[in-house]
Amino acid sequence: MPTRSAPNGHRARRSPHRKTLAWLSGLAVVAAAAVIPFTASGAEGGSDYVALGDSYSAGTGADPYLSNSATIPPVDTLTVNAPPASVNHSDNCQRSEKAYSALLAKENGGPNGFLGGYTFAACAGAVTQDVRDRQLAALNDQTDVVTLTIGGNDVKFADAMKICVISPDITGACQLALNESLSIMENQLQPRLEATYNDILGAAANLTTMVVIGYPELFDLDGACTVLEDVFNPSEAVRAEMNRAAAQLNQVIKDAVSAVGSTKVRFLNPQPAYAGHEICSAESFLTEPVDTPAIGDSYHPNAKGHVELKQLVLRVLRT
Template identity: 30%
Template sequence: MSNRARAAADHHPYDRRRLAVLAAALLAALALVMGAAVVGPADAASAAVSAGKPDKPGKPGGGGGGGTTELTYAALGDSFAAGVGAGSYLERTCYTSSKSYPKLLDADSDKQLVAFPACSGKDTADVVSRQVATVPTTAKVVTVTVGGNDVGFAGVMQNCFVLPDDTACASAIATGAAIAASDAFAASIASVVNSLEARAPGAKVIVTGYPLLFWEDSSGVNPKYSWADEVNDETVILNDVIQSVATTNGAVFVDVEDDFAGHGIGSSSPWINDWKWVTATTPTAFHPNATGHAAYATAIRAVPLS
């Protein structure tokens, strides 16, 4: 345990029994956020969100069938695409949100969201094996955010920030870094893009990266979390790999690192939700809030669709 973590533990106001209860709640929350508890029902829940969309006043042709100037749009991926952390959840299995960036883009006059299978805890294998099949073959725009769960996002968050353990944290980061650098991971990102291009040949495939979760001061330090800079550095590497593979295979990559700059956890205006014991059962931690999803949507809108 680091000196900072040890000092915090020595002065923690809860007794051991209380801490055990909170730890149990924590693990349950992590299961919800990272998807350990979303296996069987996830398909039905995400499909329900995709179907039966109400008409939207002011959009050409209303909702449902879309208008002549609207581009058929599908949104795939993990919790960052589903909207975990943004609130206003449409269901409680995948935690898709009405404030997620796909729903914000759906409100634009030029796009009609007809498939929204993105789901908390999912990885590249789920996108390829399940989510791609929900995309209409006539889709013109597809967004996807995926890869974080492939490299062990949940384990890093738990061991480095929620129940910090220096040895376990270092191991989780090293394991994730090795996966990100592997040929197998590169192949999995390529498979996502290639599967989408085969499914909807006329679609513009837009792959987004991940924001740096933690604010750092001028010395590269986060005042609360000693492992923040290391995780930020590994996120940059992860994004670089995803970008390289996605663009090589014909997709457009949207890098949101600069968009979120100055708004990580620990900043004066965070767009990422921090972990709090009091919200242990709420799946929000270490994910963008509603403002963060608005930033995602703004970055994606900068991509020319024609």
């Protein structure tokens, strides 16, 4: 079925009076500044949603992956826009139909949903500069909702993880990689994030809300690891260090959101929902090295993890 699109790939700007509380009618009304209004009128008046960010938003870890020129198929009254070519900073962005944004779009893009348009512009490996230089092309004055994960690659978190898997003790190369990651996190990341959020706000003049999602802790330190998990993952000391680094990363992201000072920008911490579902738990929301031959796919949300992220984002949009 062909992708629905309007001239120039966008629909005519909807009257703001049509984007009201139709789908929230059963909820208690709170202060207007805290309410994110949506409509259930589909493509004619539904919200335009753009998913930006890195591998955690693209869907790495929840294969199979779409080609860079592909996107999810249209759903009912949902207009699905192909991502602009500029968002692809690599040959394989690893976008997946199992990613949280795709699930959110497919489940809420029907005639009873609140979304009228969806653009899947996240790309694995993206850093803040990639969002600013490339992914902003997916935004315009019709964009109502943006979701975003970014910052992990800026601090070389994945690089440190790979090194620490090979050198599993807090010594030598692993410690140096962790130290570099923490140094960037403490001294460089927050201004990069603030600039990115402000650029998004500038590129989407009529944005209603931007959900900035943090990163989960990777390991269940109290879990019962299998023999394979112990072999393929770093040592217990490294696991604890990586969890502390993930918590610190989320604090920097949260501080950047606060510093921007816009009620449109909201931070979502997935760590409480992922607690007890990290690697070495009975039901992990993360792809483990033992589950995939591609180390780059490891330590990312799996299909279950993206279902949980979808639910978390939906709760933010409803409050």
